[in-house]
Amino acid sequence: xxxxxxxxxxxxxxxxxxxxxxxxxxxxxxxxxxxxxxxxxxxxxxxxxxxxxxxxxxxxxxxxxxxxxxxxxxxxxxxxxxxxxxxxxxxxxxxxxxxxxxxxxxxxxxx
Numbered sequence: 001x002x003x004x005x006x007x008x009x010x011x012x013x014x015x016x017x018x019x020x021x022x023x024x025x026x027x028x029x030x031x032x033x034x035x036x037x038x039x040x041x042x043x044x045x046x047x048x049x050x051x052x053x054x055x056x057x058x059x060x061x062x063x064x065x066x067x068x069x070x071x072x073x074x075x076x077x078x079x080x081x082x083x084x085x086x087x088x089x090x091x092x093x094x095x096x097x098x099x100x101x102x103x104x105x106x107x108x109x110x111x
Contacts (some may be wrong), residue, residue, distance in 0.1 A: 001102040039096060041089045043082075 022028070037045025 039093060041086075041093045043086050043089070046085075046089075048085075049084055052081055 033039045037043070
């Protein structure tokens with residue numbers, strides 16, 4: 001009689017390898033980048049809240065502690081942040097396109 005755990009262990013590596021290879025296929029990775037709006041850039045897919053800079057934490061005034069930062073930090077208007085983010089993402093996209101064009105036709109080694 002065969003030990004059932006031996007059979008499962010024997011095939012689990014093959015199964016895991018197949019799943020891993022399919023999950024990290026070129027088509028899958030490209031689809032994820034496209035769906036998320038990272039490449040090609042789709043500014044509407046990236047929530048503007050995620051592009052805003054961090055804000056300074058201020059303690060409530062009733063604690064009796066002295067404030068270490070008076071007045072806090074002034075943040076630029078959200079439109080300014082949005083414009084900067086879109087420009088940055090477009091520069092990144094252009095750089096990726098240039099790199100892709102430069103490497104077009106070159107074969108890559110796969111380890």
